Amino acid sequence: MRISLRLQRSGIRLSRDRAMYVCICNGLTDKDFTRAARAGATTVGQAFGVLGERPQCGKCFGCARQCIAEARLDMAQENIQEAAE
Numbered sequence: 001m002r003i004s005l006r007l008q009r010s011g012i013r014l015s016r017d018r019a020m021y022v023c024i025c026n027g028l029t030d031k032d033f034t035r036a037a038r039a040g041a042t043t044v045g046q047a048f049g050v051l052g053e054r055p056q057c058g059k060c061f062g063c064a065r066q067c068i069a070e071a072r073l074d075m076a077q078e079n080i081q082e083a084a085e
């Protein structure tokens with residue numbers, strides 16, 4: 001995931017297999033937001049709905065938005081690859 005790559009470039013090491021907490025208020029990780037995006041969520045609000053949670057402080061919105069955008073980009077790339085095969 002691109003967030004992990006950016007953090008690695010900044011000196012913070014993350015494993016692709018490990019989840020990174022995005023929303024501390026609800027204990028949601030990047031993988032949760034990715035799952036919500038793959039389930040059809042296109043906005044942070046929709047992602048919270050898919051995950052059965054409600055936003056509280058809102059500090060996670062930027063990172064959550066980026067997780068969703070990256071998941072949607074990954075899905076688009078997968079669709080292009082499938083179409084090319």
Ligand code: FES
Nearest residue numbers: 023025056057060
């Ligand atoms: S960190 Fe997500 S609502 Fe507070």
